[in-house]
Amino acid sequence: MSRFAALLRQRIRRDWLQVLLWVLGTALMAYAGYAGVTQSYATDADRHNILAAALANPVILMFRGLPSGASEGGFLAFEILPWLAILAALMSTFLAVRHTRADEEAGRSELLAATPAARTLPTVATIVHGVIANVVLGVVTALALAATGLPAGGSWLAGAAAGATGVAFVGIGLVAAQLMRTSRGANALTIWVLVATFLLRGFGNAAGTPNDDLTRVHSAWPAWLSPFGWAEQARPYDQDLWWPVLLAAGVGVVLAAVATVLQSVRDMGGSFVAGRAGRAHARPALSSAHALVWREASGSIVGWAVGGAIAGILATTLSGIVDQVGGQNPAVVEIIEKIAQGGSIDEAVITVFFTMLGILAGCAAVQTVVRARQDETHGTAEPVLASPVGRVRWLGDYLIVATCAAAIITAAAIATGCLGLAATGGDADLYRTVLVVGFGQWVAASVFTVLTGLIFVLLPRATIGLSWALLLVAMMLGMFGPLLGMPEWTVNVSPFGVAPVVSHGDVDVRGLWWLVLAIAVGAVASVTGMRRRQLASAG
Numbered sequence: 001m002s003r004f005a006a007l008l009r010q011r012i013r014r015d016w017l018q019v020l021l022w023v024l025g026t027a028l029m030a031y032a033g034y035a036g037v038t039q040s041y042a043t044d045a046d047r048h049n050i051l052a053a054a055l056a057n058p059v060i061l062m063f064r065g066l067p068s069g070a071s072e073g074g075f076l077a078f079e080i081l082p083w084l085a086i087l088a089a090l091m092s093t094f095l096a097v098r099h100t101r102a103d104e105e106a107g108r109s110e111l112l113a114a115t116p117a118a119r120t121l122p123t124v125a126t127i128v129h130g131v132i133a134n135v136v137l138g139v140v141t142a143l144a145l146a147a148t149g150l151p152a153g154g155s156w157l158a159g160a161a162a163g164a165t166g167v168a169f170v171g172i173g174l175v176a177a178q179l180m181r182t183s184r185g186a187n188a189l190t191i192w193v194l195v196a197t198f199l200l201r202g203f204g205n206a207a208g209t210p211n212d213d214l215t216r217v218h219s220a221w222p223a224w225l226s227p228f229g230w231a232e233q234a235r236p237y238d239q240d241l242w243w244p245v246l247l248a249a250g251v252g253v254v255l256a257a258v259a260t261v262l263q264s265v266r267d268m269g270g271s272f273v274a275g276r277a278g279r280a281h282a283r284p285a286l287s288s289a290h291a292l293v294w295r296e297a298s299g300s301i302v303g304w305a306v307g308g309a310i311a312g313i314l315a316t317t318l319s320g321i322v323d324q325v326g327g328q329n330p331a332v333v334e335i336i337e338k339i340a341q342g343g344s345i346d347e348a349v350i351t352v353f354f355t356m357l358g359i360l361a362g363c364a365a366v367q368t369v370v371r372a373r374q375d376e377t378h379g380t381a382e383p384v385l386a387s388p389v390g391r392v393r394w395l396g397d398y399l400i401v402a403t404c405a406a407a408i409i410t411a412a413a414i415a416t417g418c419l420g421l422a423a424t425g426g427d428a429d430l431y432r433t434v435l436v437v438g439f440g441q442w443v444a445a446s447v448f449t450v451l452t453g454l455i456f457v458l459l460p461r462a463t464i465g466l467s468w469a470l471l472l473v474a475m476m477l478g479m480f481g482p483l484l485g486m487p488e489w490t491v492n493v494s495p496f497g498v499a500p501v502v503s504h505g506d507v508d509v510r511g512l513w514w515l516v517l518a519i520a521v522g523a524v525a526s527v528t529g530m531r532r533r534q535l536a537s538a539g
Contacts, residue, residue, distance in 0.1 A: 007125035030084060036079075048215060055210045085231045086228070093194070098183070106377055119268070126174070142160070161232075201232065208220050289384050315413070365406045437502065450523045474497075
């Protein structure tokens with residue numbers, strides 16, 4: 001077996017479960033999306049009303065795709081294509097960083113560089129691995145769409161658009177791994193690039209020019225600065241343009257080549273963005289292991305809290321706009337009420353945006369607990385555990401900080417939500433809605449704190465991939481399940497889908513007590529299992 005084949009095989013063996021989860025999740029979302037569209041918007045008039053509402057309100061275009069006609073396929077692409085591309089992008093960035101900067105931090109890259117494989121061949125194997133993973137994702141997604149009876153040409157193009165976006169983010173992840181000194185920094189940079197390019201796509205669509213029948217938009221130039229924008233410009237099931245897909249894939253290949261060149265001119269362990277110099281003496285606040293966890297997580301918590309604050313202000317300031325648009329297009333109200341599962345339009349809008357808040361808080365919680373696994377594999381946990389800090393207390397610190405992080409993000413949203421109500425003169429009863437729904441989503445997010453801790457104890461090697469995959473599944477079921485017409489029991493599987501809400505002034509606790517019980521059992525099981533678990537020094 002050649003050196004390249006051995007490296008590629010090693011990557012596939014290491015990632016097969018994570019890639020499988022990403023691929024199946026993306027294909028399932030595509031298939032379920034068709035079922036939701038045909039069930040909820042069965043006629044051309046229904047779909048036309050939604051597109052007209054989107055063109056009347058640019059905010060809707062920020063979170064949906066590019067309008068490309070009122071056909072079933074074109075409307076499906078409008079609804080879910082950006083989200084399919086996001087799933088491919090997330091899979092690709094994590095894959096790229098994991099096999100480059102993370103391996104370099106763990107010392108594996110240095111060992112490989114000492115063999116005839118040298119420094120470049122492992123990176124080439126990572127590039128090929130990333131391309132193969134996205135080809136598989138694109139093919140399986142296309143088959144899922146074609147299985148619904150949609151035109152084969154548009155289905156293959158939609159799958160290719162999602163996969164090509166993933167290839168572009170393979171290149172972005174590889175470049176970030178060369179620029180940043182740590183895998184955490186590289187992952188953070190790629191996530192910010194993902195968010196920024198997604199918003200650019202949204203701004204370009206919102207500032208675009210609609211056609212006369214209000215079913216299509218000619219995007220403004222910002223959309224052409226984004227891989228997500230290129231995927232949408234393919235317009236599957238409408239014009240079926242392949243060249244934007246080739247553009248996305250080509251940019252990914254070029255960025256991968258740039259990353260390979262950058263790697264060849266820097267020192268092993270070095271980076272082009274220098275790490276921030278530490279203090280010669282630690283502050284008194286860093287005199288405990290608990291404070292160290294706070295120090296590690298503080299930067300990411302601030303970023304997630306900003307996102308929570310934005311969700312809160314949107315939740316209480318957009319209800320008037322949605323109500324106005326819904327008066328002319330009742331289908332808009334129907335969309336919101338399906339996700340919120342009842343309540344007035346104001347309560348429904350708050351519930352929808354606070355469900356997004358819960359997902360952000362869950363992301364912060366998972367990221368915080370995952371740091372325990374990263375510290376373990378990097379060897380930085382050993383000096384802490386060599387002090388009078390036991391394993392149970394060490395893991396408990398991460399669980400406590402993660403729970404507090406979710407609370408901080410929720411509190412930021414509640415604060416800005418209340419400010420939005422005060423600024424717009426909202427109904428006094430809506431303050432209670434903000435508090436109840438915000439508290440409920442904090443509880444839902446805390447489920448993922450203990451779930452990640454339990455995975456860390458029982459399946460340490462799967463901590464990162466499985467924790468994020470479960471959060472992704474919960475997001476799809478809780479946020480998109482009602483919209484896509486999924487059975488009620490599947491929506492109830494997601495903690496976000498059973499968190500307390502306010503419906504017509506009454507508090508519905510729904511699955512609150514089950515969530516609290518799951519948190520208690522998960523926390524006890526995590527700390528109990530940690531007593532018996534051996535610390536590993538390698539991933």
